[in-house]
Each structure stands twice: as C-alpha cells, then as structure tokens.
Amino acid sequence: MKGKIFALLFALPFFAIGVFMTWSVGSNLIDASRMGGWEPVPATLQRAGVESHRGDDSNTYEAYASYTYHYGGRQYTAQRVAIAGGADNIGSFQTNLGNRLAQSMSRGDSVTAYVDPAEPSRAVLDRSIRWGLIGFKSIFLFVFGGVGLGIIIFVLRAPKEKDPAAIKYVDKPWLVNDDWQSPQMKSGSKSTMYTAWGFTVFWNLISAPLPFLIYEEVTSKNNLPALLGLLFPVIGFFLVIWAIRRTLEWKRFGPAPVTLDPFPGSIGGHVGGTIDLNLPFDSGYHFSLTLTSLRSYISGSGKNRSRKEDPRWQDTQVAHAASAAHGSRLSFRFDVPADLAESDADRSTGSYNLWRLNLKADIPGIDIDRDYDIPVYQTAQESVQLSNFSIERARQEQRKIDAVEIEKLFIIEQGINGKTLFFPMGRNLAAGLGALMFGSVFSGIGWFLFFREGHYFMGGIFGLVGVLILISAFYFVLNSLEVIKEGSEIRTIRRFFGIPIKTRQMRIADFSRFSKRATSKTQSGSKHVVKYAVSLVDRNDQRMVVAEGFTGVSQADAAAEFIAREFGLTVRPELRANVAPAAKQYNILTAD
Numbered sequence: 001m002k003g004k005i006f007a008l009l010f011a012l013p014f015f016a017i018g019v020f021m022t023w024s025v026g027s028n029l030i031d032a033s034r035m036g037g038w039e040p041v042p043a044t045l046q047r048a049g050v051e052s053h054r055g056d057d058s059n060t061y062e063a064y065a066s067y068t069y070h071y072g073g074r075q076y077t078a079q080r081v082a083i084a085g086g087a088d089n090i091g092s093f094q095t096n097l098g099n100r101l102a103q104s105m106s107r108g109d110s111v112t113a114y115v116d117p118a119e120p121s122r123a124v125l126d127r128s129i130r131w132g133l134i135g136f137k138s139i140f141l142f143v144f145g146g147v148g149l150g151i152i153i154f155v156l157r158a159p160k161e162k163d164p165a166a167i168k169y170v171d172k173p174w175l176v177n178d179d180w181q182s183p184q185m186k187s188g189s190k191s192t193m194y195t196a197w198g199f200t201v202f203w204n205l206i207s208a209p210l211p212f213l214i215y216e217e218v219t220s221k222n223n224l225p226a227l228l229g230l231l232f233p234v235i236g237f238f239l240v241i242w243a244i245r246r247t248l249e250w251k252r253f254g255p256a257p258v259t260l261d262p263f264p265g266s267i268g269g270h271v272g273g274t275i276d277l278n279l280p281f282d283s284g285y286h287f288s289l290t291l292t293s294l295r296s297y298i299s300g301s302g303k304n305r306s307r308k309e310d311p312r313w314q315d316t317q318v319a320h321a322a323s324a325a326h327g328s329r330l331s332f333r334f335d336v337p338a339d340l341a342e343s344d345a346d347r348s349t350g351s352y353n354l355w356r357l358n359l360k361a362d363i364p365g366i367d368i369d370r371d372y373d374i375p376v377y378q379t380a381q382e383s384v385q386l387s388n389f390s391i392e393r394a395r396q397e398q399r400k401i402d403a404v405e406i407e408k409l410f411i412i413e414q415g416i417n418g419k420t421l422f423f424p425m426g427r428n429l430a431a432g433l434g435a436l437m438f439g440s441v442f443s444g445i446g447w448f449l450f451f452r453e454g455h456y457f458m459g460g461i462f463g464l465v466g467v468l469i470l471i472s473a474f475y476f477v478l479n480s481l482e483v484i485k486e487g488s489e490i491r492t493i494r495r496f497f498g499i500p501i502k503t504r505q506m507r508i509a510d511f512s513r514f515s516k517r518a519t520s521k522t523q524s525g526s527k528h529v530v531k532y533a534v535s536l537v538d539r540n541d542q543r544m545v546v547a548e549g550f551t552g553v554s555q556a557d558a559a560a561e562f563i564a565r566e567f568g569l570t571v572r573p574e575l576r577a578n579v580a581p582a583a584k585q586y587n588i589l590t591a592d
Contacts, residue, residue, distance in 0.1 A: 004155050011151035018145015021137050028134065031083050035114055035127040043069040043113035043125070045105035046077075050098030053087050062087035063098030069113045071120040078113065078123040084133060090209075091132045101125070132209070139205045146202075169345075174264050174375035176345035183263035183273070186255055187359075187370040193250050196243040203239055207232035248366045254278030254327075256370055258357065261383045264375035265355065267340050271376055272333030272383040272391075275359060277368070281323035286397075287361040287368075289332045290316045290552070292528055293340050293376075297351035311521050313340055314530040316552040318401065319359070320387075320394035330359070331390045333383055336376070343375045358527065371526055402558035409549050412566065418485035419566055425480045425497070427549060431522065432477035439473055442466030483546045485567045490536065492544055510538040511569055514560040519548060532556035534563065 048065040068077050081097065088094065104111050116122040174180040211233060214226045258275045265271035271291055279285075293313040299306055319330035344352035355376040361368050411422045446463025449455040475496060482493040488509065494502040520531040533548035534556050546563060550556040563569065 007151055007155045011148045011155070013148070014144045015148030015152060018141050018148055021141035021145065025134055025137050025141060028084050029129070032127060032129045034116075035083070035124060038114040038116050038124070038127070039071075040112045041069050041071055041115050041123075042110045043067040043123070044110055045101060048098065048101035048105045050095050050102070051087070058089060060087040060089045061094040061098070063094045063101065065098075065101050065125060067111065067113060067123075067125070069115065069123060071115050074120070076115075076121050076123065078121070080122070080124045082124065082126045082130070083128075084130060088133065090130070090136050093130055093132070097126055136209055139208065142205055143202055146198075150198075174343065174345050174377060177375070179373070180264070180345065180375045183261065184257050184259045185372065185374065186257050187372050189246075189250055189253075189256070189370050193243070193246040196239075196246045200236070200239040200243040204233075204236040207236050245366065249368065252279070252366050253368050253370075256359070256368070258372050258374070260374060261385045262379070262381040264343070264377045264379070265336070266381040267336050267342060267376055267378040268338035268380040269336065270333050270381065270383045271336050271355070271357075271374070272331075272386050274386075275319070275330040275332075276324060276326065277328045277330065279327045279368075281321065281328045282363075283321075285321060285328075285361060285363050287319040287321055287330050287359060288316060289319050289330075290314065290358045290360070291334050291336075292356050292358070292530070294354050294356060294528070295341070295351065296347075296354055309523065309526075309528065311518075311528040311530050313337070313518075314528065314552050315554050316398075317554065318394045318398045320390040322390070331386055332394065333386055333391045338378070338380070340376075342377045345375065356526070398554060399558060402555045403562070405555060406547075406550060406559045406562060410547070418487065420485075421483040421547070421563070421566070423481040423483075423548065425478050425495075428476050431520070432473050435469060435473035435476060439466050439469030442469060481545070481548065483563075490544075490546070490567060492546060504544045506536055506538055506542075506544050508567075508569065510540075511536055512539050512541075513537050514564070515543060516550075516553060516556040516560070534560045536569075 044067060046066040046068065048067075049063075051062045051064055053060045053062065063081050064079070065081050066077065066079050068075055070076075081101070082093075101111065111125060113123045113125055114127050169176050179185055210229050214229050218224060218226055254277065256275055256277050258273050260271075260273040262270060262272070291314065292311050295310045295312060297308055297310070299308045315334055317332055317334060319332045322329050322331070341353040343355050346352075347354075355374050357372040357374050359368060359370040359372075409423060409427060411424065413420045413422070442462050443466030446459050446461070446466050448459070450459025450463060453459070478497045480495045480498075482495070484491045484493070485508075489505055489507055490511075491503065491505040493500055515535050515537050516532045517535070518530050519533045522529045529551060531548070532550045532553060532555070533545050534550070535543040535545050537543050547556075547559045550559050
C-alpha cells in the first residue's frame with residue numbers, strides 16, 4: 001500500500017504538468033480560432049521592441065508593444081502583441097516581430113490590429129499560430145503528462161498485494177503471481193509492442209525540435225558540431241522501424257500462448273507444453289525453444305543502480321510442429337536437472353530467480369521472437385499429455401543440429417598412435433572482437449585521463465581495467481586446445497599463440513564420467529547465450545577440459561557423446577542424470 005501511495009505522489013507532478021500544458025495548448029488554439037473573426041483596424045504604435053531576459057543557461061526574448069486604435073467611434077489602447085504571451089527562445093518569432101514593430105514605429109507607419117467586435121477593448125497585432133511553440137509544449141504534454149497518467153493508471157489497476165505466507169500460497173507458491181493462475185500463459189510480446197511504441201513516441205517527441213534548433217545554430221552561429229544532434233532524430237527513425245516490426249510480429253503470430261505440461265514446470269522432472277500460433281502449418285518451418293534459469297539482482301548503488309541477470313543453466317530444443325485448428329501447434333519438453341533454483345513468484349525483493357522460455361524461428365517474412373516468464377518448481381513431475389512420438393521426433397532433429405554445430409568447432413584427425421581433437425585459434429573471433437573494442441575504449445579513456453588531464457587515480461583504474469580486458473580478449477581469441485589419445489592415455493595441450501602454456505593427462509582406465517560447466521555468458525536485451533565446456537572426470541574427481549564453446553547443455557551433451565564414441569570411453573549414466581532429491585510436496589492437482 002505504501003508503495004502505491006509513493007508511486008501516486010511521484011506521478012502527480014508529471015500529470016499536473018501535462019494538464020497545464022493541455023490547457024496552454026488548448027487555449028492558444030481556441031484563441032486563434034476566435035481571432036479569425038476579429039476585425040482589422042489601423043493602429044498607431046506608442047512603443048515597441050524586444051526585451052531580453054537572462055536565465056541560468058540561456059536568454060529568452062519577448063516582443064512588446066503599446067498601441068492605440070479607434071473602433072465604433074471610441075479610442076482604445078492595448079498591449080497584446082501575439083496569441084501566446086510571455087518570453088521564450090523557440091525560434092526567432094519574438095525577435096522578428098519585436099524588431100518589425102520597432103521599425104514601423106520609427107518610420108511612423110501604422111500597423112494592423114485585430115479587434116474583438118464583442119469586446120472592442122481586446123485586440124492583437126499578430127494572430128498567427130506558432131506551430132513550433134505548440135509542438136514544444138506538446139512534448140511536455142505527452143511526455144510528462146503521459147508518464148504521469150500512465151503511472152496513475154498502472155497503480156490504480158494493479159492487483160491487490162498477496163501475502164505469500166497465506167496457507168494456499170504456501171501450498172501453491174506460484175499462485176502469488178497473477179500471471180500463473182493456470183497452465184496457459186501469454187508471452188510478453190504485446191507489452192513489448194506497447195513499450196516499443198511508447199518509447200518511440202517519447203524519443204521522437206523529445207528530439208522533434210532538434211532539427212529546427214540545429215538549423216539556426218548552424219546557419220546563424222556557424223556551430224557545425226551541433227550537427228551531431230541530428231543523430232537523435234536518426235535514432236528515432238530506426239525506433240519507428242523497430243516498433244512497426246514488433247507490431248507486425250504480433251499481428252502475424254497472434255497471442256501465441258504457452259500451455260505447460262506439467263503445471264508448473266518441474267525441476268528434477270519436465271518443463272514441457274504446447275504453443276499455439278496463428279500461422280498456417282508448413283513442414284519447412286523450424287522453431288527453436290531456449291529455456292534459461294536466471295538470477296535477477298540489483299547491481300550498484302544510488303544513481304548507478306541497475307537490474308542485472310545472471311543465467312545459471314540453459315538448454316535449447318527444436319519444437320515439434322503440427323497442424324492445428326487455427327494454425328500451428330508446437331510441442332516441446334526439456335529434462336531439467338534437480339539442482340537448480342525454483343522460480344520466485346514474489347518479486348518485491350531486490351533479487352529473485354526466474355525461468356525464461358524463448359521461442360524463435362527464422363522464417364520468410366517477419367520472424368517470431370517470444371519470451372515467456374514461466375513457473376518452474378521442485379515437484380519432480382513429468383508431462384502426461386504430450387505425445388512421446390512428437391517429442392522424440394523433435395529430439396532426433398535437435399541431435400542432427402547439435403552434431404553439425406559441434407563439428408564446426410574442432411578438427412579431428414586420425415594419427416599413427418591415435419586420434420587428435422583440435423580446437424584452433426580464432427574460433428572465438430566474433431566474441432573476442434567485441435571484448436577487444438570494449439578494452440580499447442577503457443584503455444583509451446585511461447590514457448587520456450592519465451597523460452592529458454592529469455587524473456592519475458581514475459586514469460590508472462580505467463587503464464588497468466582496459467588492459468586486463470584486452471589481455472583476456474587476446475587470450476580468448478588466440479588460445480587453442482589439442483586433445484590427443486595415445487594408447488591408454490588422453491592428453492590435452494593448451495596453447496596461446498601457438499606456445500604451450502598448460503598440459504594435462506589422464507589414464508583412460510581412471511575415467512569415471514563427463515561433467516559440463518558454463519564458461520562464458522553473453523547478453524543482448526533479454527536474450528542470454530551460455531557457453532559450456534566438457535571435462536573428463538577421473539576416480540579422484542580431478543577434471544580435465546576436453547571440449548568447449550558449446551551453446552546449451554544439449555549441445556554439450558552431444559559433444560560428450562561424440563568424444564566418448566571417438567575415444568572409446570564408456571559413458572556413465574551421470575552424463576544425463578536428472579535424479580531428483582525428495583521433491584517438495586506441493587499440491588499441483590488443481591489451481592484456485
């Protein structure tokens with residue numbers, strides 16, 4: 001309740017600005033409409049010119065005048081110059097009008113005043129609509145007023161807070177989340193579409209006056225660096241394209257709800273279900289689903305606070321597609337290990353766990369890209385409605401894809417003494433280039449601060465961080481791994497730029513099992529990519545990396561099976577073990 005009150009108090013000033021600007025813009029337009037019927041009469045200027053008002057960071061200007069005129073046999077005096085009163089610096093309207101009136105007065109020329117026939121004491125010299133000023137005020141109207149109104153609507157429509165300690169929520173903790181009341185749940189595509197348009201409108205309203213301001217800066221003041229400000233409207237153009245694409249994606253595929261089986265998804269069991277698309281079935285379309293376990297947390301403090309996500313586990317599967325009544329139905333099923341964290345339905349704390357299901361497909365036209373926030377709990381339940389035949393067909397296709405992908409990462413050769421698996425330099429080139437650019441920027445900033453500005457402390461920190469990133473990037477790109485089977489032994493050689501830096505060996509007789517671990521994580525928006533390495537583990541639990549660079553646990557498992565087959569290793573059940581500890585006794589039979 002306190003949070004809602006605080007949000008409303010925060011929104012009210014924004015909403016008030018929007019209301020004031022609505023009144024200001026509306027009154028100007030109404031006045032302009034009324035003045036269209038006012039009668040023109042000659043007027044004599046008593047005084048006229050431009051006043052300058054100095055502000056903290058800029059000057060504003062206001063045209064002023066006092067004039068007399070005759071109407072209906074009586075003389076009147078008025079001071080209104082234009083529709084909108086007050087000083088501003090939006091364009092050159094005020095200075096041009098004030099200078100023009102001052103010149104007319106110095107020459108003794110009369111000017112035209114427009115008089116209200118209903119009340120002749122009211123008159124104006126310029127009744128034109130200043131669209132630049134209207135646009136400027138509209139920015140505050142839509143941006144500030146829109147933000148304030150949006151927050152107020154969101155708070156008033158927000159569901160009542162639930163007590164996670166209540167008996168029914170202890171029994172079914174996922175029901176604390178209003179989106180998890182039934183097995184069927186929607187993706188975030190619709191809200192993403194609205195967010196895209198909201199941000200696009202916000203950005204373009206803010207940047208709309210820039211071309212006019214930049215034009216005056218360049219033509220009047222020869223301020224060429226001001227042209228950099230044109231980047232903002234250019235970004236706005238691409239934001240419009242982004243918002244249009246999100247809209248077309250929604251229109252093409254529809255809500256595309258996921259129906260979980262089991263519900264909720266199960267740690268130590270299955271995360272499976274179906275997704276219905278408003279897309280005609282085509283056997284040539286291939287849909288990929290990625291399931292990621294994440295830890296979301298707050299990083300930094302004060303103004304530097306931001307929300308981060310750390311992926312803990314990830315797997316990718318091909319969905320089985322079939323014709324359905326209203327388009328296509330996708331079926332999928334993941335086998336989830338038992339040692340992962342449950343979803344947090346209550347996310348009022350700074351950090352929480354979540355499970356994200358992503359659906360992607362590269363098909364002709366607009367591609368589908370949907371994210372689902374789904375409940376996954378330690379129930380050790382398995383799917384009961386899904387067709388085992390469909391799931392197995394999809395897994396066979398995924399194995400084929402994994403086999404092609406893993407063979408891109410290494411070279412295998414048959415020698416006199418045995419086989420060699422070689423992971424060459426440059427296999428991480430694409431990711432390494434990004435790190436190189438990032439490290440170069442940090443190093444450059446450090447050099448500038450240290451040697452040019454004399455900020456030795458901050459310059460040293462930036463420079464040190466940059467150098468460390470560069471070293472890591474060079475190692476990432478220029479290291480290689482050679483795995484050699486010679487007789488009864490497997491040996492690995494790690495090289496950096498061709499120079500051996502680490503050698504390990506293990507007797508085949510001591511091999512116990514495979515293990516896999518995440519070695520790198522990258523993020524783009526809400527999408528994460530987790531790379532895994534595969535190790536041999538001996539009887540003493542000593543590990544030796546023999547393969548790396550695999551996306552998701554299924555690909556890592558496929559690599560382990562390949563190595564086992566090629567090197568004659570016995571694959572133990574631990575490779576794909578999903579044995580769960582005693583599952584929590586959640587009531588999963590019904591949902592309130």
